[in-house]
Amino acid sequence: MSGAVIHARGLTKRFGTFTAVDRIDLDVKPGEIFGFLGANGAGKTTAMKMFIGLLRPSEGQATVAGHDVYSESDAIKRSIGYMSQRFSLYNDLTVRENIRFYGGVYGLRKVELKERTMDLLNELGLQGHADARLAGLPLGWKQKLAFSVALIHRPRVVFLDEPTGGVDPVTRRQFWEMIYAAADGGVTVFVTTHYMDEAEYCHRASIMVDGVMAACDTPAALKLRFEASSMDEVFYRLARGASRNE
Amino acid sequence: MRTVLHMLRKEFLQIFRNKGMLPIIFVAPVAQLLILVHAADFEVRNVRLLVNDMDRSAMSRALVHRLEASDLFHVQEGFGGFKEGMDALDGGRTDAFLRIPNRFEKDIRSTMHAPVMLDLNGVDGQFASLVLIYVRSIIADEQVSIVQRMHSSTATGPPVQAIPRFWYNMRMNYKNLMVPGLLVVLVTLVGMFLSSMNIVREKELGTIEQLNVTPIRKWQFILGKLLPFWFISLFLLAVGLIVGKVAFRIPMEGSIPLLFAFAAVYLWVMLGLGLLISTISDTQQQSMFVSWFFLVIFVLMSGLFTSIDNMPAWAQRITWFDPVSYFVEVVRMVLLKGSGARDIAKHFGAITAFALAINGLAVLSYRKRA
Amino acid sequence: MKTFRSFVRKEFLHILRDRRTLLVLFGMPVLQIILFGYAINTEVKEAKVAVLDRSGDVRSTDLINSLFASGYFMHAGTLHAPPEIQRVFEEGAAKMVVEIGPDFARSFEEGRASIALIADASDPNVASIITGYAGQMIAKWSGRYRVAPSVEVINVQHRMHYNPEMKSVYLFVPGVITIVLMLVSAMLTSVSIAREKEYGSMEIMLVSPLRPVMIVLGKAVPYLLLSLVNATFVFSVGRLLFDVPMHGSYLLLAGEGLLFILTALSLGLLFSTIARNQQTALMLSLFVLMMPTILLSGFIFPTSSMPLPLQVVSNVMPAKHFIIILRGIMLKGVGMEVLWPQTVILIGMCLFLLAVSIRKFNVRLQ
Numbered sequence: 008m009s010g011a012v013i014h015a016r017g018l019t020k021r022f023g024t025f026t027a028v029d030r031i032d033l034d035v036k037p038g039e040i041f042g043f044l045g046a047n048g049a050g051k052t053t054a055m056k057m058f059i060g061l062l063r064p065s066e067g068q069a070t071v072a073g074h075d076v077y078s079e080s081d082a083i084k085r086s087i088g089y090m091s092q093r094f095s096l097y098n099d100l101t102v103r104e105n106i107r108f109y110g111g112v113y114g115l116r117k118v119e120l121k122e123r124t125m126d127l128l129n130e131l132g133l134q135g136h137a138d139a140r141l142a143g144l145p146l147g148w149k150q151k152l153a154f155s156v157a158l159i160h161r162p163r164v165v166f167l168d169e170p171t172g173g174v175d176p177v178t179r180r181q182f183w184e185m186i187y188a189a190a191d192g193g194v195t196v197f198v199t200t201h202y203m204d205e206a207e208y209c210h211r212a213s214i215m216v217d218g219v220m221a222a223c224d225t226p227a228a229l230k231l232r233f234e235a236s237s238m239d240e241v242f243y244r245l246a247r248g249a250s251r252n253e
Numbered sequence: 254m255r256t257v258l259h260m261l262r263k264e265f266l267q268i269f270r271n272k273g274m275l276p277i278i279f280v281a282p283v284a285q286l287l288i289l290v291h292a293a294d295f296e297v298r299n300v301r302l303l304v305n306d307m308d309r310s311a312m313s314r315a316l317v318h319r320l321e322a323s324d325l326f327h328v329q330e331g332f333g334g335f336k337e338g339m340d341a342l343d344g345g346r347t348d349a350f351l352r353i354p355n356r357f358e359k360d361i362r363s364t365m366h367a368p369v370m371l372d373l374n375g376v377d378g379q380f381a382s383l384v385l386i387y388v389r390s391i392i393a394d395e396q397v398s399i400v401q402r403m404h405s406s407t408a409t410g411p412p413v414q415a416i417p418r419f420w421y422n423m424r425m426n427y428k429n430l431m432v433p434g435l436l437v438v439l440v441t442l443v444g445m446f447l448s449s450m451n452i453v454r455e456k457e458l459g460t461i462e463q464l465n466v467t468p469i470r471k472w473q474f475i476l477g478k479l480l481p482f483w484f485i486s487l488f489l490l491a492v493g494l495i496v497g498k499v500a501f502r503i504p505m506e507g508s509i510p511l512l513f514a515f516a517a518v519y520l521w522v523m524l525g526l527g528l529l530i531s532t533i534s535d536t537q538q539q540s541m542f543v544s545w546f547f548l549v550i551f552v553l554m555s556g557l558f559t560s561i562d563n564m565p566a567w568a569q570r571i572t573w574f575d576p577v578s579y580f581v582e583v584v585r586m587v588l589l590k591g592s593g594a595r596d597i598a599k600h601f602g603a604i605t606a607f608a609l610a611i612n613g614l615a616v617l618s619y620r621k622r623a
Numbered sequence: 624m625k626t627f628r629s630f631v632r633k634e635f636l637h638i639l640r641d642r643r644t645l646l647v648l649f650g651m652p653v654l655q656i657i658l659f660g661y662a663i664n665t666e667v668k669e670a671k672v673a674v675l676d677r678s679g680d681v682r683s684t685d686l687i688n689s690l691f692a693s694g695y696f697m698h699a700g701t702l703h704a705p706p707e708i709q710r711v712f713e714e715g716a717a718k719m720v721v722e723i724g725p726d727f728a729r730s731f732e733e734g735r736a737s738i739a740l741i742a743d744a745s746d747p748n749v750a751s752i753i754t755g756y757a758g759q760m761i762a763k764w765s766g767r768y769r770v771a772p773s774v775e776v777i778n779v780q781h782r783m784h785y786n787p788e789m790k791s792v793y794l795f796v797p798g799v800i801t802i803v804l805m806l807v808s809a810m811l812t813s814v815s816i817a818r819e820k821e822y823g824s825m826e827i828m829l830v831s832p833l834r835p836v837m838i839v840l841g842k843a844v845p846y847l848l849l850s851l852v853n854a855t856f857v858f859s860v861g862r863l864l865f866d867v868p869m870h871g872s873y874l875l876l877a878g879e880g881l882l883f884i885l886t887a888l889s890l891g892l893l894f895s896t897i898a899r900n901q902q903t904a905l906m907l908s909l910f911v912l913m914m915p916t917i918l919l920s921g922f923i924f925p926t927s928s929m930p931l932p933l934q935v936v937s938n939v940m941p942a943k944h945f946i947i948i949l950r951g952i953m954l955k956g957v958g959m960e961v962l963w964p965q966t967v968i969l970i971g972m973c974l975f976l977l978a979v980s981i982r983k984f985n986v987r988l989q
Contacts (some may be wrong), residue, residue, distance in 0.1 A: 009498050031573025047597035059466045082470055089466040100263065112467045140270075166466075290929050292918045292937075298928045316777075332677055337786055342784055344961045345947055348927065362774060371781040376954055380925050382667075383748060386755035393762070396776040399986035414738055416720065417754035430795040446909065450902055451806025457821075534643070537901045539812050540828040542647040543804075545909075549651060552863060553658055558923055560746055562671065562718065568662030590713060614749055 012037050012164050012195040013058060017067035020053050020140050027053040029218040035197060035211075036082055037163070042209030043199040044238075050091075050218040051199040052168060056198070059089050059166050059185040063201055071165045085113070088157035091120035092172055096153055098120050098142040104154060105141065113160035127155045133220030158194065159222060165189065167198040171205065183208050214245050221245045258470055258478020264451075268481060278447070282439040282489055290435060297383040297565055302326045303347040310358035312399065316369075319395050325387050331549065342374050349373045349384050361399065370534040388397070413585075432503045433584040434557040436493040441523050441577060442548065444486035448527030449544040451478055453534045453620070471616050472488055486520050506591030513595065515583050518604050522576045525611035531617045551577040560567045579604050630841040637815070638845055644811075648849070652803045652857040659799070660792035660865045668752045671699035673717035675708065678727035686738075689764045690721065695756055712743045719753050731765075785954045785969050793868065796861040797949035798922035800854050801883070801942050805916055806848045808884050812909040814892030816842060817904035839984060843888050851883045870956025879962075881950070883945040884968050886983070889976035890941070896983040916942045945987075 011034035020028040027099045028050040045051045056062040058071050060080035069076045072086040106127060110120045127133045131151055141149055142161045150170060152184035157165050167186075170181045183205070190196050190210075198209070206212045206226060222229060222245060226238055235241045269275065306313050321328045329347065331337050338350035344529065350372040358369035368524075371388060373381045384612040394447035422604045455461040464474070490513070497503040527544060554568070561569055572578045586592035594601075639645070658949040672690070676683050691698050699717040702708065711717040712883040730736040740757050743749035783915045786793045861867040869876075890912065898904035918924060919933065920942035924936055937943050951965075959966070 061462065061465055081470075084466055084468040087466065089463065091459065091462050093462070095460045095463035097263070097267065098458075099267055104263070104266055108263040109463075109467070110260055111262075112256055112464070114256065114468070152261075155617050204608060269638065271902075273905060276911055277903070277906040280971050285910065285914060287935070289918045292924055296926075296928055301927060330936055340952075340961075343951070343955050343957045345951070365776055366778065367776070368778045368780050371779055373781060373783050375783030376950055377789060377925060378783075378786060379667075379752075381789065382752055382785055383755075384751060385781055386777075389759065392779055394779050398949055399776060415742045417742060417743050417758065419747070421756075430745060430747070442909070442914075446906065450905065454902065456768055504847050525699065535642070536903065537641045538811075538818065538820070539641055541814070541905045542644045546647045546651045550654060550658070553655065554662065560823040562715075563667060563749075564662050568658075569627065571662070579929075585745060586713075592713060596713060599654060610691075 008039065009071075011035060012039075013041070013071050013197060015058075015067065015069040015071075018054065018057060018064055018069050018203055019066035020050075021058060021065045021164060022061060027218055028057070031175065031215075031220045033213060033220065035164075035195055037195055038190055038193050040196045040198065040208070040210045042098055042212035043197060043216035044201065044203070044205045044206050044212055044242065045199075047059065047200065049246075051215055055168055055197070055199060058086055059087060083175075085160075086163045088160070088162040090153050090157040090165070090167050091172050094168040095155065096141055096149065099140060100208050101138045101140050102128070102152060102176075103137045105152070106159065109156045110159050115160060118187070123159055126201070131155060139206060149182075151164070151177070151182060154182065158189060161211040162194065164195040164197060167196065169199055169201070171202065179205075202243050203237065203239040206242075212238070214242060216245055256473045257477045257480070258492035259301060260469070260473065261278075261480055264481040268447075268485070268518050276460065278443055279492075281491070282443055282622060283358065283492060283496055285439060286493055287500060289500065290396060290428055290432050297380060297387065298325065300326050300384050300387070301347045302328050302388075303341050303350045304328055305332060305334060305338060305350070305352045307332075307334075307355040308353050312358040312361060313353045316392065316395050316521065319391055320351075320388075323387075323391055337374060345374075346395060347374075349388065351388065354557035355472070358508045362403075364490060369482060374563070393488045429503050429589060430492075430503045430585065431557075432497045432501050433588050434581050435471075436490065437555075437577065437580050437584055438552055439493065440486050440490045440510070441522075441551075441580075443489060444482050445523045445527040445544055445548060446518055446541065447485070448482045448524045449483075449534075449540045450537045452528060453540045455535050469597060471619055475528065475616055475619065477598075478528060479521070482524050482527075483517075483520050484522070485571075487516060490516055493501060505588055507593065508589035511594055512584065512587045512599070515580070515587075515601060515604070518601070518608050519576060521608040522604060522611050525608065525615045529611060529615040529618060532615065550579075551575050554578060555581045557581050573603070576604060576607050625682070627837050627841060628762070630838070631844050634815075634841060634845040637918055638849060646802070648807060648811075648853055649856060652799050652853070653860050655799050656857065656861055656865065657795060659795040660790075667749055667752045668695065668890075669697045670695070670719065670723060670749070672696040672719045672757075673699045673702055673711050675702040675705065675709075675720055675722045677725045678723050680728040682731050683723045683729040685726075685959055685988050686723070686761065686764055687721070688972045689758065690760055690795060691903060693760060695760075696753075708741060717861070719757065721757065731818075739958075790865070792861070792865045793954060795922070796857075796865070796867045797843060797946055798920070799861075799951060800857050800932060801920065801922065801946050802913075802917060803853055803857055804850050804880070804884055805912065806847055807853055808887035809891035810905075811849075812842060812846050812896065813894035813904045813908050814901055814943075815846075815893070816895035817901045818899045821900045824836060824922065836981065839892060839981065841890070846891075847884055847888060851880070852886075854880055854884075867953065868956075869904075869953050871952035872958060875958060876952050877968065879945070879948050879969075882966070882973060883941060886941045886969060886973040889980050893976060893980040893983065896980060916940055919943065921946050938968075940971050941969060 009195050010092050013033065013035040015031055017030045017032065019026065031054060034062070043055065043233065053062065057064045057076060058069065060076065060083050064076060068167050071083045074082040074086070076083065097224060099202045101109065103124060107120060115123065131148070133152070136144065141152075154167070154170060171182055174182065186196055186198070200206065209212060209226065211223065211225050212229065215220050215224055222241075226230070229241050230236065230238065233244050235242045237242065268278075293554050298540065304317055306317055317328065320326050331341075335352070338352065341347040342350055348455070354368065355575065357367050357369070369392070371385070372385060375381045390585040455464070494509070498505065514558065526547065529538050530543045534543060554572050554575045560571050561578065563619070565571070583600050586597060626830055676687060682764060690696060700711065702711065702720065703723070708975050709720070711720065720741045722741055724737070727736055738761060740754045742754050746749040783789060846894055891908070894912070895904060897909050916922070919926070919937040920940050921937070922942070924944065926937050929937065948962050948965050951962050
């Protein structure tokens with residue numbers, strides 16, 4: 008598929024004799040919300056780190072936003088956003104300072120930065136807390152802020168690594184609304200999660216088992232194929248045979 | 254360049270927001286300088302001298318009085334003999350023990366020769382040698398006056414008078430030597446520890462990963478990390494020099510801009526080393542201990558406390574690789590002797606080479622991608 | 624008890640996993656002792672001395688030869704004019720210049736000769752020592768030519784006790800042991816507790832069935848053992864490599880060592896209750912603990928030369944008393960009969976610090 012924003016063929020990562028990710032193929036279309044599911048240790052995070060330029064693949068080929076992961080990781084970094092499972096904004100800086108810092112690191116101009124900051128604060132309803140330190144804010148707000156910061160430079164793709172871990176159901180709901188809004192705006196969303204209900208929200212989902220991509224299709228098609236009523240069931244059927252399940 | 258500015262702003266915000274750290278960065282070093290300079294002093298003063306005058310003659314009393322009159326000694330008299338003296342030495346109640354035998358005056362009158370016995374606590378060799386020299390010189394003065402009194406007709410001084418003259422530090426003020434040196438250590442300490450704990454802290458908190466997926470370049474990152482500490486350290490040096498001038502009246506013979514120019518390059522070495530340690534460490538504790546290790550070795554070998562000239566040749570060669578030794582020497586040369594740019598050109602060359610090497614290594618070893 | 628054991632095991636694992644820290648803890652003191660033993664010397668020998676002899680006669684040549692014959696000075700060149708003095712000092716080529724004025728032989732016969740000993744006093748002690756020795760040698764030399772008045776009317780017979788060869792390493796080994804104990808017991812403990820707080824794992828332990836005192840103990844036991852091992856190691860290196868004397872009782876040494884470790888541990892605990900994160904704990908222990916300990920304890924600088932207020936402050940340092948005890952046992956071979964005052968002070972400090980830190984630790988929990 009030529010129009011794929013994320014494209015991989017035979018992508019493999021080995022650590023010594025251990026193969027964390029084993030020859031995965033995938034193509035993610037522009038504006039798609041692509042769910043990347045799997046049990047802990049199935050190789051989700053490793054695969055994602057290869058796409059965002061934090062890990063060098065052992066084998067295979069992959070491009071992100073048209074840039075090669077081996078040779079063009081700087082170009083990739085300019086066109087992607089990333090939010091990790093560990094909260095990674097600075098707790099000792101205020102909301103505004105965090106936005107300003109990351110905006111600055113992504114090379115936003117001063118006027119642009121000001122505009123984006125205002126927009127962001129409005130979208131998040133954080134106007135009143137712009138100068139509060141992050142340390143004192145509830146986790147849900149911080150996660151939403153982290154997501155917005157990941158989008159600050161209007162990337163073509165955003166990678167979310169278990170973004171809703173430890174967040175209450177209401178905030179999770181709001182979070183997914185933000186994801187939809189971003190996708191509607193043309194941003195491709197690549198999200199890992201182990202909440203199977205969230206998988207239902209994705210346009211397409213893939214399931215990794217022991218480093219191998221066991222299935223990849225729309226949630227509806229997957230349920231049909233595995234004769235399951237929910238993604239939860241699909242996952243159990245696939246993951247049952249896994250050896251690396253923790 | 255703008256990316257670096259954003260890094261700088263963020264680092265400064267974080268530094269100034271950490272209320273626990275601020276006083277440690279700015280107040281502690283100055284307080285240490287003010288207080289510890291008085292401690293970091295090899296000057297021999299208030300030497301506790303226990304005297305057993307068993308003769309109690311006019312001559313022996315004159316000798317004891319001369320010792321008492323010197324402000325070097327704090328004389329205590331005892332009569333308990335050798336046993337008492339050794340007990341006092343054992344118990345650390347005296348630094349030296351002088352016995353004047355009971356035939357002292359009689360011997361001098363009859364043979365022009367009498368011994369006195371001096372027992373010293375030799376644990377600290379340098380201290381003991383100085384005490385010995387001081388006691389000897391006071392006794393030498395006394396014997397001149399004894400001789401003059403006995404041979405009043407042929408009154409002469411010693412045939413050759415050796416007159417010591419002390420250059421660069423006429424009043425033999427140890428502070429002139431120690432203040433600049435301690436300042437070097439304190440500035441180095443603050444700069445190196447701050448930089449060495451910085452990256453590893455972001456690693457521990459997980460924020461480094463977020464930075465690694467941004468398009469920031471390695472050199473921008475390193476520069477953004479180092480510049481704040483560079484400014485802080487230079488600022489600290491300025492404050493320290495002012496404190497030294499105001500509180501201790503240390504001389505400033507040479508050019509202060511020259512000194513800062515050297516410090517500017519020197520700090521790149523130490524900060525770069527801190528950063529290098531930071532990038533290879535897993536925890537702040539680890540990076541702290543590794544920095545501490547280097548710092549202690551660097552300071553011990555720097556010639557700050559003990560002169561490099563006293564070291565064996567192989568050890569002197571090791572000091573060529575000790576950045577602190579260059580700065581300690583330059584500070585002393587510029588401040589005390591007024592050495593100029595040409596005098597410290599060699600030091601400048603060496604420290605520049607270190608700076609390039611260390612920062613090159615730091616940039617190389619910092620990997621955004623595993 | 625079982626939970627407690629598993630807790631202690633976990634602490635040990637933390638310590639043993641961190642190879643780099645361990646390497647520093649064991650490597651640094653050894654390297655320090657080696658440096659103190661071989662490289663860093665406070666004794667002055669082979670001092671570089673240059674000569675400016677403006678007389679150049681038989682007498683002055685004889686005097687100069689006898690100065691260098693002692694082996695105490697190293698001939699660092701002959702100067703020809705006074706301006707050169709400045710140059711040799713600035714280049715660092717000589718520490719002292721012996722300047723003999725013109726017509727030395729005649730003025731010597733007339734008994735009014737004088738010699739200038741010009742020293743680079745950047746380091747005042749080195750300057751005093753070398754001018755002092757040179758003065759003595761000159762006096763001795765002139766005594767050979769003049770029968771009366773003899774310079775040796777009063778003959779000072781001296782003996783250096785405890786360290787007759789004046790080896791610096793004897794002086795520093797007790798200090799290095801003290802610093803290592805302080806580093807491991809106080810600094811490492813405070814940092815490790817602060818780290819648990821920063822990571823939030825402290826809370827997990829506090830909600831476990833372990834009582835707070837047990838948590839404190841569990842933290843302390845591994846570091847206590849590590850301190851003991853480390854101190855023994857440093858002591859053995861000093862003994863084996865440099866023959867540092869051990870004249871006193873091993874039992875007393877072990878007991879006093881334990882007492883000091885406990886004191887330092889309580890200090891570390893106290894610091895950890897103050898500091899909220901690792902960085903603060905590290906900086907705090909560095910500036911409030913390590914630097915003053917090194918400078919004020921008598922490890923390098925003799926406390927007796929300090930101004931009175933600092934002498935008072937130095938008495939608050941547990942390290943000062945411990946260094947006195949160590950030097951007493953190892954170098955002087957004395958026992959309790961001499962060291963009881965220091966021991967009593969240490970016991971008092973230990974009890975006080977332990978009480979305060981446990982109290983503070985408990986208060987924070989409520």
